[in-house]
Amino acid sequence: MTRRIVNELAYVLHQRPYRETSALVELLTVEHGCVSVVGRGVRAGRRTAPGLHPFGRILVTCSGKSALLTLTHAESLDRHVLQGRALFSGLYLNELILRLVKHDDGHPALFVAYEEALAALAAGEEIESVLRRFEKALLRECGYGIDFEFDAETGRSIEPLRCYRFQPDVGFVGVAERADDRSVFSGATLLAIRDDGYHDADVRRAAKRLLRRALAPHLGDRPLNTRSLFGDHRR
Amino acid sequence: MTVRISPLIDRLIDAFRILPGVGPKSAQRMALYILRHNRAGGRTLADALIDAMERVDYCRRCRNFCETEFCNICADERRDDSLLCVVESAADILAVEQAGGYRGRYFVLHGRLSPIDGLGPDALGLDRLDALVGAGGVGEVILATNTTVEGEATAHYIAEMLRDRGLAISRIAHGVPMGGELEYVDGGTIAHALRGRRNLAVDG
Numbered sequence: 516m517t518r519r520i521v522n523e524l525a526y527v528l529h530q531r532p533y534r535e536t537s538a539l540v541e542l543l544t545v546e547h548g549c550v551s552v553v554g555r556g557v558r559a560g561r562r563t564a565p566g567l568h569p570f571g572r573i574l575v576t577c578s579g580k581s582a583l584l585t586l587t588h589a590e591s592l593d594r595h596v597l598q599g600r601a602l603f604s605g606l607y608l609n610e611l612i613l614r615l616v617k618h619d620d621g622h623p624a625l626f627v628a629y630e631e632a633l634a635a636l637a638a639g640e641e642i643e644s645v646l647r648r649f650e651k652a653l654l655r656e657c658g659y660g661i662d663f664e665f666d667a668e669t670g671r672s673i674e675p676l677r678c679y680r681f682q683p684d685v686g687f688v689g690v691a692e693r694a695d696d697r698s699v700f701s702g703a704t705l706l707a708i709r710d711d712g713y714h715d716a717d718v719r720r721a722a723k724r725l726l727r728r729a730l731a732p733h734l735g736d737r738p739l740n741t742r743s744l745f746g747d748h749r750r
Numbered sequence: 751m752t753v754r755i756s757p758l759i760d761r762l763i764d765a766f767r768i769l770p771g772v773g774p775k776s777a778q779r780m781a782l783y784i785l786r787h788n789r790a791g792g793r794t795l796a797d798a799l800i801d802a803m804e805r806v807d808y809c810r811r812c813r814n815f816c817e818t819e820f821c822n823i824c825a826d827e828r829r830d831d832s833l834l835c836v837v838e839s840a841a842d843i844l845a846v847e848q849a850g851g852y853r854g855r856y857f858v859l860h861g862r863l864s865p866i867d868g869l870g871p872d873a874l875g876l877d878r879l880d881a882l883v884g885a886g887g888v889g890e891v892i893l894a895t896n897t898t899v900e901g902e903a904t905a906h907y908i909a910e911m912l913r914d915r916g917l918a919i920s921r922i923a924h925g926v927p928m929g930g931e932l933e934y935v936d937g938g939t940i941a942h943a944l945r946g947r948r949n950l951a952v953d954g
């Protein structure tokens with residue numbers, strides 16, 4: 516069965532050289548989720564066609580019979596220029612998508628969330644907030660959304676003054692007291708994360724801790740390589 | 751499909767195919783050519799290959815290819831020790847040298863950061879660069895990695911790594927190519943070029 520994608524909006528997530536003049540390109544499309552294409556001859560002259568670099572937005576036409584489709588046309592629209600830590604963050608988003616989003620699974624809302632995250636990174640917005648917003652959207656779109664409204668055991672609303680333990684695939688479960696447990700969060704913090712209210716540094720730290728735990732089961736035992744970019748170089 | 755000829759010739763044809771841009775047809779042409787027309791040249795090629803494979807290693811200082819402890823550039827005492835140009839490949843050194851005008855030293859990464867492909871800071875041996883700069887004498891590090899996304903990420907990672915060394919860190923300028931017409935340059939390149947704009951001094 517031949518699959519065909521015609522003039523669909525897509526972002527380039529990654530590309531690697533393939534043979535002499537070709538490239539393997541990973542795309543995030545609106546209707547077909549992640550798509551892998553081979554672009555034959557796109558590296559002719561030792562320089563990849565400008566639109567096929569990460570963060571480039573293109574209109575893609577491709578077809579094929581296997582999981583790897585053949586790129587027949589790519590019209591370059593624009594590209595977000597990211598620098599420094601914003602660039603590392605963009606690469607992190609791309610790796611997350613490549614690891615979590617399935618092929619042939621349309622996620623228009625994820626596409627929009629990605630677009631907004633790239634624009635925010637390019638505009639120099641506070642990076643941690645951008646990443647947490649996107650991670651939440653990604654989990655939601657992949658069917659692993661976190662329920663910030665109710666205690667998973669009792670079904671009662673999350674209360675600001677209570678504490679909750681986060682269990683992946685279950686949700687938040689109320690605990691009697693705040694033990695020294697990295698999986699326990701205050702209700703007030705959870706409600707702030709629900710509303711993406713990251714102005715408080717404690718909330719940002721808690722959100723990072725929470726989302727790492729929420730993402731972990733879906734990443735398996737392979738670590739995210741882009742995390743190594745955010746090294747601490749202080750001597 | 752290639753036709754099998756004889757074990758030795760087939761092996762020669764297969765061996766030529768490791769070269770970039772050489773497919774089965776060209777490999778076959780190369781093998782038959784040296785067998786028929788140039789046996790002496792073939793021997794020279796074989797000797798040169800064996801010698802180079804056995805003896806070419808990395809320069810102890812800059813990681814350029816060479817068969818001595820230090821490469822020609824590192825051994826040249828007229829070079830400016832205070833300038834260190836970091837490039838992705840040995841071919842990039844040749845490109846900068848042929849362009850002329852640069853008299854400093856180099857460091858070759860032999861790659862670039864590409865974490866999604868599993869090439870992280872460890873795989874790139876950046877600790878050697880850190881040690882070289884840490885040994886002192888370098889006043890400015892010029893990050894001349896490619897202007898691709900991976901090259902940019904590599905440059906920024908190195909800049910962060912060397913931030914506390916108290917030296918100047920610069921990035922090669924990139925933007926509209928010489929002779930380039932804006933209309934035909936992609937948006938990302940134009941955005942970069944605008945960000946890297948410089949003051950145009952007008953005399954008088």
Ligand SMILES: [Zn+2]
Nearest residue numbers: 809812821824
């Ligand atoms: Zn050297």
